[in-house]
Amino acid sequence: MSLRCAVITFPGSNCDRDMAVALEAVSGTPAIRVWHGDATLPERLDFIALPGGFSYGDYLRCGAIASRSPVMRAVIEAAGRGVPVLGVCNGFQVLTESGLLPGALMRNAAQNFICRTVGLKVENSQSIFTGGYAQGQEIVIPVAHHDGNYFADDATLDRLEGEGRVAFRYTSPVNGSQRDIAGILNDAGNVLGMMPHPERAMEDAHGSADGRALFANAIESLVNA
Numbered sequence: 001m002s003l004r005c006a007v008i009t010f011p012g013s014n015c016d017r018d019m020a021v022a023l024e025a026v027s028g029t030p031a032i033r034v035w036h037g038d039a040t041l042p043e044r045l046d047f048i049a050l051p052g053g054f055s056y057g058d059y060l061r062c063g064a065i066a067s068r069s070p071v072m073r074a075v076i077e078a079a080g081r082g083v084p085v086l087g088v089c090n091g092f093q094v095l096t097e098s099g100l101l102p103g104a105l106m107r108n109a110a111q112n113f114i115c116r117t118v119g120l121k122v123e124n125s126q127s128i129f130t131g132g133y134a135q136g137q138e139i140v141i142p143v144a145h146h147d148g149n150y151f152a153d154d155a156t157l158d159r160l161e162g163e164g165r166v167a168f169r170y171t172s173p174v175n176g177s178q179r180d181i182a183g184i185l186n187d188a189g190n191v192l193g194m195m196p197h198p199e200r201a202m203e204d205a206h207g208s209a210d211g212r213a214l215f216a217n218a219i220e221s222l223v224n225a
Contacts, residue, residue, distance in 0.1 A: 002029050002045075003027050003029055003046045003074075003159060003219060003222055003223065004029075004032060004042065004044055004045050004046050005021045005023045005027060005029070005031045005045070005046060005047040005048075005049070006031060006032045006033075006041060006042060006045050006047070006048050006049070006150070007020045007023070007031045007032070007034065007048075007049045007051060008014055008034050008035075008036060008048065008049070008050050008051070008071055008075065008091075009034065009035055009036060009101075009216075010036040010052070010053065010056065010066045010069060010090075010094075011036070011054035011055065011056055011057075012053050012054040012055045012056055012057055012058075012071060012090075013051050013052070013053035013054075013055060013090070014051075014052070014053040014054065014089070015051040015052035015053055015089065015090075015197065015199065015200075016033070016051040016053070017104050018051070018197075018200060019031070019049045019051040019088070019199045019201045020033065021199070021202075022198070022199035022202050022211070022212075022215055023047070023049065023215060023219075025212075025215075026135055026200060026212065026215045026216045026219050027215075027219045031049075031210075032033075032045075034071060035071070036055075036066065036069040036070070036071050036072075037069065037070055037071070038070065038074075038179045039070045039071070039073075039074070039123075040071075040074055041074045041078060044082055046083070046084075047083070047084050047085075047086070047161065047218060047219075048075055048078060048079075048083060048084070048085075048086070049085075049086045049088070049089055049091070050075075050085070050086070050087040050088070050090075050091030050092075050094050050095065050148065051088060051089075051090070051199075052089030052090045052091060052144070052145075052197060053089070053090045054090065055090055055094065058146075058147070060068060061097065061104075062090060062093040062105060062147045063091075063092075063093030063094040063095075063096065063097040063098075063105070064097045066090075066094045066097070067094050067097035067098035072094070072098050075098075075100075076098060076099075076100060077106055078167065079100055079186070079190065079191050080104065082188065082190050083190065084128050084129070084190045084191070084192075084218055084222070085100065085190065085191045085192075086129065086191075086192050086218075087100075087101075087191075087192070087193040087194075088183050088193075088194055088195075088196075088197055088198065088199065089143075089144065089145055089148070089194075089195055089196075089197060091193070092105060092183075092193035092194055092195055092217065093105045093147065095149075095191065095193040096193065099111070100183055100186060100191050100193075101186055101191060101193045102152055102156050102160070102184075103150055103151055103152035103184070104150075104152070105147050105148060105149065105150060105195070106147060106149040106150075106151045106176075107146065107147050107150070108145070108146060108147065108148060108149050108175040108176060109149055109175060109176025110119060110175075110176070112146070113143040113144075113146045114143055114144070114145060114146075114148065114174065114175055115142070115143070116139065116142065116143065117140050117141065117142045117143075117207060117208065118140065118142070118143050118170060118172075118174050118182075118196060119138055119139070119140055119172060120138065120139050120140070120141055120144050120168045120169065120170060120171060120172035120182055120183075120196060120221065121136060121137070121138050121168065121169045121170075121171050122134065122135060122136060122137045122138075122139065122167070122168060123136075123164075123166045123167060123168060123169050124164050124165070124166065124167050124185065125137070126164070126189075127167065127179075127181050127185055127189045127190075127192065128189065128190065128217065128218050128221045128222075129167065129185075129192045129214050129217065129218055130167055130168075130192075130214065130217070131217045131221065132133045132213030132214065132216055132217030132220075133214075133217075134215055138171060139208075139210035140199060140201070140207075140208045140210055140212050141196040141197060141198055141200070141201045141208060142196060142197050142200045142206075142207075142208075142209055143174065143175075143195055143196045143197065144197060144200075145175070145195055146176065147197040148174070148175045149175045149176040149177050150177040150178055150181045150182075150184075151178055157178060157181075158221055160181075160184055161179070163187065165184050165185045165186070165187065166179075166181055166183070166184055167182075167183040167184060167185050167192055167194065168181075168182040168183035168194055168196070169182055170182050175185070175195075177195075182194060182195055182196055183195065197211070198210075198211025198212075198214045198215065199211060199215075202215075204205070
């Protein structure tokens with residue numbers, strides 16, 4: 001089965017190629033590159049990724065303008081049909097701004113750009129994205145962001161935790177993120193937003209291959225569906 005994976009590129013995206021390379025590495029099929037101005041998505045997509053970067057120069061709020069790009073209406077519709085959607089870093093910001101995920105990403109508590117490898121704990125190993133990890137497993141994946149401080153009101157945070165929608169949590173404080181949340185799922189489990197970059201942890205030469213399991217499990221699950 002040949003999977004059809006798409007990577008959305010916005011003006012200012014700079015991790016779109018990395019994301020496409022990661023998807024091809026585990027699927028064996030080149031990812032379809034989609035421009036943000038397209039009003040429709042390619043037919044029969046199996047997986048959609050929103051990459052990191054600085055869409056629209058991070059003007060207004062990070063991800064806010066990109067969330068209104070023509071293609072996002074189609075992405076929202078695809079997510080509603082159950083198509084897996086992964087948003088990493090700026091892609092996470094786009095997901096919250098578009099309403100596909102709750103909360104918002106704010107400026108790091110220390111008011112500086114953070115670029116280093118961090119520890120994560122797998123809080124939910126039951127999703128299509130996280131099934132390749134063990135519950136409670138600790139992994140290491142790089143971060144590179146200035147606005148990665150996840151914020152939501154207490155009721156939303158309680159709901160996310162109570163419903164098992166916290167996918168990853170930092171093992172030590174990184175950016176001021178409330179309850180050290182590093183990644184969350186939607187209620188259906190087919191949309192994941194995460195601040196660390198799994199596409200930058202695909203092989204040992206990267207310093208960690210811990211990101212590979214995320215893509216590999218998603219692809220394997222789609223193939224076996």
